[in-house]
Amino acid sequence: MRTSLFTLFLLLSLTGLAQNKVIDPGAVWPDDKGNHIQAHGGGIIKIKNTYYWYGEERSKGLDPGYRYVSCYSSKDLMNWKFKGDVVKMSDPENLGAGWILERPKVYYNKPTKKYVMYFHLDTKNYQYARVGIAVSDKPDGNFTFVKSFRPLDHQSRDIGQFIDDDGTAYLVFEDRALGFHIVKLADDYMGVEKEMSLVRMPLEGGAIAHYDGLYYAIGSSLTGWNPNANKYATATSLEGPWSEFKDIALPETKTYQSQSTMMIKVVGTKSTTVIFMADKWNPKAQWDSRYLWMPLEISNGKLWLNEPKPWSIDIKTGSYKFSN
Ligand code: DGJ
8 A cells, every 4th residue: 555655656756747735935846847946036927817927047057148037837826837938038238248137027918919028137237227128929938039228217127017906017116226116018018108106215126916905015125135124115006105114024034034026916706815926045056046925914004924834825715724
């Protein structure tokens, strides 16, 4: 009996059928092939009933002349199928050795039927400070580089993505000179239409959620790859005014050693869960950077990130539970 169970387990593992039953914040997160997910500084969109997660592909042994963006798909947010690297880009604008492509975010534009990827494009010293755009006809690529620009003529480093309940698409970007911008994308998503808010706070890793009549904006301080106490503010409209910023978690934990990248709202038949998605960077071994995903506690205008522990989500009901 023991042997046959073991054989079954072995077979399941070998055939790649082993399922992730939980999200274990900070642990290695195996994809459908058993490899640690490489989608750092990522963004997620939902197309029909499939989620697509795009992020920085930082596997060991990649060709240093290129920058790579990976794509994974999932129906349950726990099990992710590697769809391949949807970007393999060589230096698009003579930026020189060490050029940077970070924090890719993909939007689907219904009128043009194009998948539009925004990313932070920069030189090694982070002085170019622009967004790049690449497009694809399919969610899983390939994406072709189109152009780069400074949104509304501002410096732009970290970017964040927010799609409101009515489908309107926004970009969040960090502008060291001024602060945290929230801008609406143009109708075809190939540029920026107007500024909704400029929050005069030096914040990056920008993430927004719309929950129960309030907008919540999260960001981290500017401490490079090192974690810090991420903060949030609220507003009844994306145009503000924004409340003062408060800690999202016990400040001494430095957001449990992580940095925000996005929030996803899962609306189910029973409840709505907002998930905090963050990166636990490992700058000396980026391929081993981990993810911290946790359901947020939100009520009465207050948001809180509890101590991370394994949990699972039911996409149908929108409910989550901790495994112990
Ligand atoms: C912090 C940003 O959030 C990251 O995306 C990356 O740009 C690092 N800084 C680089 O130091």
